[in-house]
Amino acid sequence: MDQTNNTISPTTDRAVQPQVEKLPANGQQPVIVVRGLTKSFGEHEVLHSISLHVKKGENLVVLGKSGSGKSVFIKCLVRLEWPDCGTISILGKDLDSLNYQETNDLRIRIGFLFQNAALYDSMTVRENLAFPLRQHKKRMSAKKKEALILEMLDNVGLVDSIDQLPSKLSGGQVKRIGLARTLILQPEVMLYDEPTTGLDTITAKEISELIVKMQKKYHISSIIITHDMICAGITADRIIILRDGIVYAEGSYAQLENSQDEWIRSFFDFSDNINTAQNATGK
Numbered sequence: 001m002d003q004t005n006n007t008i009s010p011t012t013d014r015a016v017q018p019q020v021e022k023l024p025a026n027g028q029q030p031v032i033v034v035r036g037l038t039k040s041f042g043e044h045e046v047l048h049s050i051s052l053h054v055k056k057g058e059n060l061v062v063l064g065k066s067g068s069g070k071s072v073f074i075k076c077l078v079r080l081e082w083p084d085c086g087t088i089s090i091l092g093k094d095l096d097s098l099n100y101q102e103t104n105d106l107r108i109r110i111g112f113l114f115q116n117a118a119l120y121d122s123m124t125v126r127e128n129l130a131f132p133l134r135q136h137k138k139r140m141s142a143k144k145k146e147a148l149i150l151e152m153l154d155n156v157g158l159v160d161s162i163d164q165l166p167s168k169l170s171g172g173q174v175k176r177i178g179l180a181r182t183l184i185l186q187p188e189v190m191l192y193d194e195p196t197t198g199l200d201t202i203t204a205k206e207i208s209e210l211i212v213k214m215q216k217k218y219h220i221s222s223i224i225i226t227h228d229m230i231c232a233g234i235t236a237d238r239i240i241i242l243r244d245g246i247v248y249a250e251g252s253y254a255q256l257e258n259s260q261d262e263w264i265r266s267f268f269d270f271s272d273n274i275n276t277a278q279n280a281t282g283k
C-alpha cells in the first residue's frame with residue numbers, strides 16, 4: 001500500500017509528508033531498508049506496511065505514543081518477532097534469505113541496546129565487557145581484548161570503574177557500561193530501544209550525547225526508538241513518527257516541531273530544553 005496516500009490527509013505541510021521510500025540520491029545503498037513491514041497479533045494489526053530506510057552514519061529516531069508499535073518494529077529487525085509480510089534488509093543482507101550461520105554472522109554486526117539492558121551482577125565491569133568478546137571474538141588476543149575494554153570504558157568515561165561490580169554503579173553508569181558492552185563488538189548498526197528510560201533528565205541528556213559521540217567516532221548507523229523528546233532532539237538526524245501502525249510523518253526535528261499538524265506538534269512540548277541540547281551537539 002502506498003503510505004504517502006494512506007497517511008495524513010488534509011495537511012499541506014511538506015514536513016509531515018512521509019518520504020521514507022525515497023532512497024538517497026547519491027547512489028549509496030542505505031544500511032537498513034524496510035519495505036511493507038506488517039505485523040499483527042491476532043486481530044490487532046500493530047504495524048501496517050511500514051517502509052523506511054537508514055542511511056550510512058545516520059541516526060533515525062522512531063517516535064510514537066505508547067502502544068504505537070515501536071518495540072514490535074525494532075524486535076522485527078532483530079527477529080525477536082517475525083513480520084507477517086514485508087522485507088527487511090540490513091547491511092545489504094535480506095533477512096529472509098539468510099541461513100542460521102549467516103543470521104548469526106549478521107547479528108554480530110548489529111548492536112542492540114535493550115530498554116532494560118542488565119549487566120551480569122556477579123561479574124565486574126571488566127568481566128561484563130570481556131563476555132561478548134569471549135563469545136564472539138575467540139581468536140582475538142588477550143592484549144587486544146584488554147585494549148578494547150579500556151577503549152570502550154574510556155568512551156563512556158568509566159575507566160576507573162573497571163573492577164567494580166554493577167551493584168556499586170548508578171543507573172546512568174549502568175547504562176553507560178551497557179552501551180560500552182554493546183559497542184565492544186564494533187557494530188556497524190546500532191538499535192536502541194528507549195535508551196534513556198528510567199534516567200533523570202541530566203543523565204538522559206548525557207546518554208543521548210554519548211550516542212551521538214559514538215555515532216561520529218565509529219560512523220555507526222542507528223535506529224533509536226524513544227518517546228523521550230530530549231533524547232530525540234539530541235540524537236536525531238531524521239525522525240519518523242508512527243501512528244496507528246503507519247509512518248505518519250517524517251522529517252528533521254525542526255521540520256516536525258514546526259509542523260502544521262497539531263498532533264505532531266504535541267510531541268514537542270520540551271522545545272526549550274531541546275533547542276539548547278541541539279545547539280550543543282550541532283544537530
Ligand SMILES: Nc1ncnc2c1ncn2[C@@H]1O[C@H](COP(=O)(O)OP(=O)(O)OP(=O)(O)O)[C@@H](O)[C@H]1O
Nearest residue numbers: 041044046064065066067068069070071072073227
Ligand atoms: N507479543 C505480543 N502479543 C500480543 N500483543 C502484543 C505483543 N507485543 C506487543 N503487542 C501489542 O502491540 C502493540 C504495540 O506494542 P509496542 O510494545 O510495540 O508499543 P510501543 O510503541 O513500544 O509502546 P511503549 O512506548 O509503551 O513501549 C501494543 O498494543 C501491544 O499490546
